[in-house]
Amino acid sequence: MTARTPKPQDGAATPPARHTQLRDRELQRRRSAMLSAVRTLIRKGGVQAVTMRSVADAIGASTTMVYSLFPDKAALISHALERDFVQLSRRLLDAAGTSGTAAERLRRVSHAYASHALEHPLQYRLLFMEQRPLTTIENSGIEYGNLSEDAYALLCGLVQALASEQGRDLSAQEIQNAAQIIWEGVHGTVALRLSTDKDPWFQRLALDAHLDILLDVLLAGVATRWASLPAGAQNSGKNASNRPPAKRK
Numbered sequence: 001m002t003a004r005t006p007k008p009q010d011g012a013a014t015p016p017a018r019h020t021q022l023r024d025r026e027l028q029r030r031r032s033a034m035l036s037a038v039r040t041l042i043r044k045g046g047v048q049a050v051t052m053r054s055v056a057d058a059i060g061a062s063t064t065m066v067y068s069l070f071p072d073k074a075a076l077i078s079h080a081l082e083r084d085f086v087q088l089s090r091r092l093l094d095a096a097g098t099s100g101t102a103a104e105r106l107r108r109v110s111h112a113y114a115s116h117a118l119e120h121p122l123q124y125r126l127l128f129m130e131q132r133p134l135t136t137i138e139n140s141g142i143e144y145g146n147l148s149e150d151a152y153a154l155l156c157g158l159v160q161a162l163a164s165e166q167g168r169d170l171s172a173q174e175i176q177n178a179a180q181i182i183w184e185g186v187h188g189t190v191a192l193r194l195s196t197d198k199d200p201w202f203q204r205l206a207l208d209a210h211l212d213i214l215l216d217v218l219l220a221g222v223a224t225r226w227a228s229l230p231a232g233a234q235n236s237g238k239n240a241s242n243r244p245p246a247k248r249k
Contacts, residue, residue, distance in 0.1 A: 031069050033059045038080035043122075047132045050077060074135035082141030082149075084123050089151040091116050096154060102161035107215055109158065110186045113151075114211055117190040129191060155179045162219075168226050178222045185218050186211070 037058035041049045050073060056063045070076040095112035096105045117124040142149045147157070159179045163170050193207060204210060 027069065030059070030061065030065065034061075034066060034069065034076065035080045038076055042077075042080070042126060047077065047130055052076070071139055072133075072135070074133035075139040075141075077132055078135045078139065079141035081127060084127055085142050085151070086149050088113075088116055088127070089147070089149050089154065092151050092154055093147050096158065102158055102165050103219055106155075106158050106162065106182065106219070107212070109155070110182070110215055111208060111211055113186055114190050114193075114207060118193060118207070121194050124190065125194070128187060129194075152179070152183075155183060159222075162222075163226065166223065166226065170226065170229075174226075174229070178225075181222065182215075182218050185214055189214060 034055050037055050038050055041054055041058065052063045052066045052073060055076065056066050066076070070079065092109050092112055095108045097108065100108075137144050144150055145153050147154045156175055156179045159175050159182070160170075163175060163178075189207075189211060196202065197204075205213070
């Protein structure tokens with residue numbers, strides 16, 4: 001016969017490993033409840049409705065408990081929006097694919113970005129059209145540089161590829177300048193469509209046609225700027241992949 005592990009008697013102490021599992025499970029439950037409360041508070045009253053106290057009250061916990069899991073309000077909001085950023089980033093990564101030129105991939109990403117925004121207008125407004133407290137990279141819910149979570153890293157990589165195809169060796173800052181200009185252009189189009197799309201004052205093209213014209217102008221302008229840069233400004237020995245690394249806590 002094989003020996004059996006004796007069962008703990010009533011009143012016996014819970015084994016340490018079991019105790020740790022129960023504690024971790026409870027902390028995860030509370031964390032999820034806090035993030036759910038943040039999203040509810042934002043929907044009802046905007047970002048300004050979120051405080052450490054309001055979140056604690058919403059789940060029946062103390063502010064000490066909230067602070068034990070999140071260092072500040074900014075980190076709390078960042079983690080609450082994590083799944084929204086990841087959903088957008090993965091859609092853009094799928095749209096980018098691996099085929100075609102960098103310009104073609106940028107166009108696909110831009111169209112996917114606009115489509116996602118118009119399909120999820122409340123989510124988009126919350127992510128990019130409402131001011132919220134900024135958190136540090138280390139305390140963010142998004143992994144910095146992970147293309148499936150960090151859409152900006154994907155955009156910078158595509159702009160870097162565009163520069164390489166044009167024979168440009170540009171500084172990391174110049175790559176980010178171009179990436180931000182492209183993003184700002186597409187975002188501006190999306191924001192106006194969300195706020196004034198049915199306004200009879202304007203006669204607009206369909207979104208896809210409008211975006212194609214916008215990207216024609218933006219990409220031509222970027223190429224013109226790059227061609228005008230002095231040689232010293234172009235060859236810095238750095239590229240967009242050299243964004244400073246950061247570790248998620």
